[in-house]
Amino acid sequence: MKVKVxxxxxLREQLGTASxxxxxxxxxxxxxxxxxxxxxxxxxxxxxxxxxxxxAVNQEMAQPTTQVKPGDEIAFFPPVTGG
Amino acid sequence: xxxxxxxxxxDAGAEIAALRRNNPKIGAVASFIGVCxxxxxxxxxxxxxxxxxxxxxxxxxxxxVAEAQRRWKVMDVLVVHRVGEFKPTxxxxxVVVAGSHRGxxxxxxxxxxxxxxxxxxxxxxEETPQGARWVEARTSDDEAAQRWEPPKSSAA
Numbered sequence: 001m002k003v004k005v006x007x008x009x010x011l012r013e014q015l016g017t018a019s020x021x022x023x024x025x026x027x028x029x030x031x032x033x034x035x036x037x038x039x040x041x042x043x044x045x046x047x048x049x050x051x052x053x054x055x056a057v058n059q060e061m062a063q064p065t066t067q068v069k070p071g072d073e074i075a076f077f078p079p080v081t082g083g
Numbered sequence: 084x085x086x087x088x089x090x091x092x093x094d095a096g097a098e099i100a101a102l103r104r105n106n107p108k109i110g111a112v113a114s115f116i117g118v119c120x121x122x123x124x125x126x127x128x129x130x131x132x133x134x135x136x137x138x139x140x141x142x143x144x145x146x147x148v149a150e151a152q153r154r155w156k157v158m159d160v161l162v163v164h165r166v167g168e169f170k171p172t173x174x175x176x177x178v179v180v181a182g183s184h185r186g187x188x189x190x191x192x193x194x195x196x197x198x199x200x201x202x203x204x205x206x207x208x209e210e211t212p213q214g215a216r217w218v219e220a221r222t223s224d225d226e227a228a229q230r231w232e233p234p235k236s237s238a239a
Contacts, residue, residue, distance in 0.1 A: 009134055009206035010217040052220070056204070059139035075136060075204075079220030082133065082164065082205025083117050083176050083196060 001026060001070035005036075008077035011053065014046040029055050030064035032074060052079050084152065084160050086144040088135060090167040093177050102161050102179055109158060113188035115178045115196055121171035123218065128209045131169040136204035140164075147198040151191040157182035162195065164205065194231050201228040 006019045024035060033055070037047045047053065055062045056075040068074060095116055103109055119131050148160045161179040169175060178195050182188040207218040 006136070008136055008204065009208070013217075056136070056139055059136070059142055061202075075139070077136070077204060078206065078217065080201065080204050081207045081218040081220055082135070082203050083200040 003032075003068060003071065004073045005032070006073065006075040008075065010078050011046060011076055014042055016042075024068070027068050028064065029057065029062050029066045029068060029074065032068055033064075033076070047076070053077065054079060084145065084148050085162070086141055086148060087161075087163045088137075088140055089163065089165055092165070092174060093163045095174075095177055095179075098161055098163065098177060099179055102159055102181055106158065106181070108183065109181045110183045111181070111185040111188040113180045113182075113185065113192040115176075115192050116174055117176040117196075119169040119171050119173045119175055123209060126209075126211045126213065128171065128211055130210035132208045132210075133166045133169065133175070134206045134208070135164075135166050140204050143203045144199065147195055147202060150198070151180070151195050154194065155182065155187040155191040157187055157191045160191070160195065162199070164199075164203075166205070197224070197227045197231060200224045 001024060003022050003024060004019060005022055007015050007017055012018050024032065027035070033047055037044045054077055057066050057068065058073055095114060099112055099114060103112060121128055144162050144164070148162060151157065151160060157180050159181045161177070163177040165175055178192050180188045180192040182191070201224050209216055209218060
């Protein structure tokens with residue numbers, strides 16, 4: 001299934017990517033994160049467990065167990081610092 | 084309710100006047116302006132860049148304002164948050180809350196800022212004499228937001 005993945009702020013800079021279209025098998029947020037980490041290198045270290053990262057699915061905050069569905073927009077980003 | 088994300092500066096006086104115009108039921112207006120400082124975490128800041136997640140940011144802010152309007156019977160709320168490049172003394176964010184009485188206006192204004200700081204997808208990057216750095220989230224901001232959470236039930 002096709003999904004869109006976005007990266008913001010320091011994570012975007014580390015990965016050198018702001019967005020990508022992916023074709024993945026049905027999974028959860030945690031599963032998608034693991035798939036991205038399996039690319040190795042910076043992907044593995046920047047997305048490692050223990051890194052303070054937030055994930056949104058379709059622009060709503062999500063949990064590791066949140067299901068990812070076809071056409072979803074999944075965003076990975078550091079804790080927010082606006083205001 | 085009005086939520087705006089913009090690069091342009093804002094005029095708080097004009098925004099407040101527009102919000103109050105023709106509404107004789109308003110008895111209190113509370114406002115907050117967040118400003119770019121020249122120092123953070125003990126280091127000098129010469130410039131700052133604010134990034135956001137277009138689409139989600141507006142939705143998150145609208146949700147926060149709706150929650151404030153549910154908790155306090157305020158009449159109208161305006162949130163203007165700027166993105167882009169800032170230098171010290173530049174205005175970053177404006178929150179205006181209009182209600183019948185000051186108590187609810189103050190409380191709703193503070194609630195909106197506390198939730199904005201922890202739930203709206205914005206990120207700050209500071210330029211310092213030592214180089215650029217992404218601002219890290221503060222636990223004090225989490226604690227400020229947690230004050231507004233309903234007490235957790237002791238039942239498991």
